[in-house]
Amino acid sequence: MSHWPVGIYKTNYSSDEAIFHTKFVKSWVILFLVFLIVLPLIANDYILYVSNLIGISIIGAIGMNILTGFTGLISLGHAAFIGIGAYTSAILSTKLGVPFFIALPAAGLISAISGMIIGIPSLRVKGLYLLIATLAFQIIFEYFLFHSTPLTGGPQGIGIKSATLFGISFSSEGSFFYLNLVMVVLSLLFAKNLFRTNIGRSFIAIRDRDIAAEIVGINVFKTKLIAFGLSSFYAGITGSLWAYHVNSISPEHFPLWLSIRYIAMIIIGGLGSIIGSVFGAIFVIVIPEILSVFASFVDINPGILSSLQQMVFGILIIVFLIVEPDGLAELWKRIKEYWKLWPYSY
Amino acid sequence: MDEKIRSMVTRREFMKTTTVIAGGLAVGAPGILRNAFAQDSGGGTIKALALCPLTRAITWFGEAVAQGTGDYFKMINEQGGIKGKKLELEVADSQYLVDVGIAQFRRVMAKDPKPQIIFSGETGLTKAITRIIEEEFPGQVVYLGLSQSVELWAPKKHPYNFVMGPTYPDEARACFRWIKELGAKKVVVVRSDGAWGLDPMEAIREAAPKLGINIIEEVVAKVGEVDVTSQVLRIKKLNPDCVFLHGYLHETPARIVKTMAEYGMSAKKTPIVLTSWSTNKKFIDSAGEAGEGVYGINHVHYWWEQDRPGIKQMVDFNQKHYPNVDYRIVDYIRAWLCAIVAVEGLKRANVLTGEGIKSAIESIIDMETGGLSPKLNLKEHKLTEYTTLYQVKGKRLVPIKDVYGGPI
Numbered sequence: 179m180s181h182w183p184v185g186i187y188k189t190n191y192s193s194d195e196a197i198f199h200t201k202f203v204k205s206w207v208i209l210f211l212v213f214l215i216v217l218p219l220i221a222n223d224y225i226l227y228v229s230n231l232i233g234i235s236i237i238g239a240i241g242m243n244i245l246t247g248f249t250g251l252i253s254l255g256h257a258a259f260i261g262i263g264a265y266t267s268a269i270l271s272t273k274l275g276v277p278f279f280i281a282l283p284a285a286g287l288i289s290a291i292s293g294m295i296i297g298i299p300s301l302r303v304k305g306l307y308l309l310i311a312t313l314a315f316q317i318i319f320e321y322f323l324f325h326s327t328p329l330t331g332g333p334q335g336i337g338i339k340s341a342t343l344f345g346i347s348f349s350s351e352g353s354f355f356y357l358n359l360v361m362v363v364l365s366l367l368f369a370k371n372l373f374r375t376n377i378g379r380s381f382i383a384i385r386d387r388d389i390a391a392e393i394v395g396i397n398v399f400k401t402k403l404i405a406f407g408l409s410s411f412y413a414g415i416t417g418s419l420w421a422y423h424v425n426s427i428s429p430e431h432f433p434l435w436l437s438i439r440y441i442a443m444i445i446i447g448g449l450g451s452i453i454g455s456v457f458g459a460i461f462v463i464v465i466p467e468i469l470s471v472f473a474s475f476v477d478i479n480p481g482i483l484s485s486l487q488q489m490v491f492g493i494l495i496i497v498f499l500i501v502e503p504d505g506l507a508e509l510w511k512r513i514k515e516y517w518k519l520w521p522y523s524y
Numbered sequence: 525m526d527e528k529i530r531s532m533v534t535r536r537e538f539m540k541t542t543t544v545i546a547g548g549l550a551v552g553a554p555g556i557l558r559n560a561f562a563q564d565s566g567g568g569t570i571k572a573l574a575l576c577p578l579t580r581a582i583t584w585f586g587e588a589v590a591q592g593t594g595d596y597f598k599m600i601n602e603q604g605g606i607k608g609k610k611l612e613l614e615v616a617d618s619q620y621l622v623d624v625g626i627a628q629f630r631r632v633m634a635k636d637p638k639p640q641i642i643f644s645g646e647t648g649l650t651k652a653i654t655r656i657i658e659e660e661f662p663g664q665v666v667y668l669g670l671s672q673s674v675e676l677w678a679p680k681k682h683p684y685n686f687v688m689g690p691t692y693p694d695e696a697r698a699c700f701r702w703i704k705e706l707g708a709k710k711v712v713v714v715r716s717d718g719a720w721g722l723d724p725m726e727a728i729r730e731a732a733p734k735l736g737i738n739i740i741e742e743v744v745a746k747v748g749e750v751d752v753t754s755q756v757l758r759i760k761k762l763n764p765d766c767v768f769l770h771g772y773l774h775e776t777p778a779r780i781v782k783t784m785a786e787y788g789m790s791a792k793k794t795p796i797v798l799t800s801w802s803t804n805k806k807f808i809d810s811a812g813e814a815g816e817g818v819y820g821i822n823h824v825h826y827w828w829e830q831d832r833p834g835i836k837q838m839v840d841f842n843q844k845h846y847p848n849v850d851y852r853i854v855d856y857i858r859a860w861l862c863a864i865v866a867v868e869g870l871k872r873a874n875v876l877t878g879e880g881i882k883s884a885i886e887s888i889i890d891m892e893t894g895g896l897s898p899k900l901n902l903k904e905h906k907l908t909e910y911t912t913l914y915q916v917k918g919k920r921l922v923p924i925k926d927v928y929g930g931p932i
Binding site: 222223224225227228231321324332333334335337349350351424425426428429430431435466467470471474480481483484485487488 | 574578579580583586587590614615616617621622623624626627628630631633634647648651652655659660675717718719720722723
C-alpha cells in the first residue's frame, strides 16, 4: 500500500511496537539520515558547527524534557549537570589519560549520580521551591569551579584534546559531526523507547498527579530520582561532547543562562515530547543564525541590527507559542494530520 | 468537484512530487547556503572582524569596540587606505556566549575573502577561537584581544594572539608600586569573586612581600553588589593603610568608596586604588564627592585630554563625522588603539597574510601614539607593561605619571 492509512490497523505485536508505522515515514527517515551522512561532504564549517551545536543541544534538551516535560520537575541546574559532564571528561582525559570511549559514559554517570543526589529534596519540594533548590546547586557549582583550581583549573579552566576512537580523531567539524550524529540517534532511540516502558510511564503519571501515581503503586521518590538521574545523564553526555568539541572549558561555559536556554528549547519545542526537544533545539540555535546571515547583508548600525535580531527572535517565539501553545511538536502533528487527509482535510 | 480534484492530482503523484522537491531541497540546501556565503567583496580590501557582544550582556563594551575600530578604519580609508587597499570591518554579535561567538566566527570565516585580523574581548571565547585559528587557519589570522586576562598571554603557545593592553597582573603590579610610593604597609585587597577578580591575585601575593607590603586580607564583593556595608565594616575593622580594588566596572567601587566615606574612611584619609576597568567617568559620576582623591590606572588616555595629539586626532574625527557626539567612553579609545596596532601591522607587513601581519606587529617597539597611550611594545605580544596613574581631582581624572607593571 503506497497510500497513507486512514487508521492504524495492526495484526501482530511487532508492528504495534514499531516506532515508525508506515513505509512512507520510514522512507523519509532513511532519506533524512542519508542527507545527514552526506552533509559533511557538501557543507562548510559554519553549517557543520551549527549542526554540531544543534546535535549537542538536542541531547541536552531531551534530558531537560525527561525531567521537566515528562516528570514535571522544574530545574535550573541543567547547566551545572552539563558542566559536571564536561569537567568529568576533561579531568579524566587530561589528568588520568582516560580515552574518550570511557570518559564519555563516565561523564554521564557522574552527572547522573550528582543529579540523583540533588534530586533527593524533590520528594519534599516541587514547583518553584525545587526551582530555587536547583538554582542553589548551580551557584554552588560555579563557586566550586572557581575555587577548586587543582581539580578544575579555576577560572582558567581546562584544555582538552579532541576525541579519538579506533585511531580516528574527531577534531574537525566534519568528523565530529558523525560522532555527534551517532550520539544523537542513540539518545533519541533510548528516549523514545523509555516512554514505552514502565519507568517512562511512571514519569508521566507523577507529572499528571503524583498522589494518584503513588496510590496506583508507583514509588514516587525512587521514580523522581531515576528521572533526575536520567536527565542528568543526558546532560553529562551533552557536556562531555561540548568539551571534546571546543577543546577548552571554563566556568563561563556553563552559566545559569544555559539552563534557561534549555527550558526555552523544550517549551518552544513541546513539553513532554521527544520530537519537541529536537524542534526546540533546532529553533533556538538556527533562528538566530538565520537572522545573522540575513543581517550581514543589511548595512545599518551593528548594535541596532543585533538588537533588532534579538527582537525578531523574541517575536518569533511569541508568535509560535500563540499559534501553538503546546509547542512546535504539536504544530508538526497538526501539519501531518492536515496532509494525511489532504485534499479532504477539515 | 471531488472528482475534478482527484483527476487533477492523485495522492501518489502529490507524494512523489513533494518527496522529490523536499529531497532535492534537503540535498541542495547546504550548497545554496554555501553560495550565499561565498560573496567576494573584491581583492581591493583588507578584511577584519570585530566579534563582540552587542546584545544580552556588556553591550556598551561591544558597541564601543565596533565603533572605535570601525571609526579608525574609516579614517585610514579616507587617507587612502593601506597599500592601495581599503579596510573593511565586519561586526558580529557574540552575545557574550561562547557557543554563539564561535558560530559567528565560523560564519564570517566561511566567507571569501576571510578576515585577517580579529578584534574581540571575551576570555572564554578567545580561548575557543584561538584553538580553531591555530588548528584550522594557521598563518592566516591575527587575533587582537581586548581581554587582559593573563591566561591569554602566552606568545609561544598562542603565537597569533596579542593582548591589547597590559595584563591584569601588570596592572596590579603597577598599582602596588604606587602603593609603596604612598608609604602604605598594610593593604586590603577588595576583589570580585570570579575569573576576573582572581586573575591577578597570584601576582599580587608574589609582588607585595617584595615591595614590603602586607596584604592583610582579601575582601570579596560581587560585581554589581548593591549593599557593601559588611565589606566596608570589615575594612574599617582591619584599619588598612590603603585599599586596592580589582575586578569591577564602575558601580561596585563607587558604592564601596561612598560607603567607606560614610564610615569615616574617605579616599583622602585612606588611599584607594582602582584598576583600569573601574577608572572611568561613570565611576566619577557615581561616586560623587566621595570619589575625590581616588587613584586609578589606565593604558589609554581619556577623551578630555585633548592636549595630546593622539586624543585630538580622535576627537577631530568624531567632530567631523558625528557633530552631535561630544564624548566617547574609554572603551572606544581602547578599541581605537587596537585599530592603530592593526593598521601599523598592516603597514609594516611585507606580505598581507596572517603570518606577515603577526611578524609586523611583533616588530612594533617603542611606538608613539601621539600621547594616546604609553609607548607600545608588542614584541612580547602585549601592548605595554606601563599604565598611566590617575587621581580624581575636581571630578576629573588627572594623570600623574606612567607606572611600570612588569615583574618586580
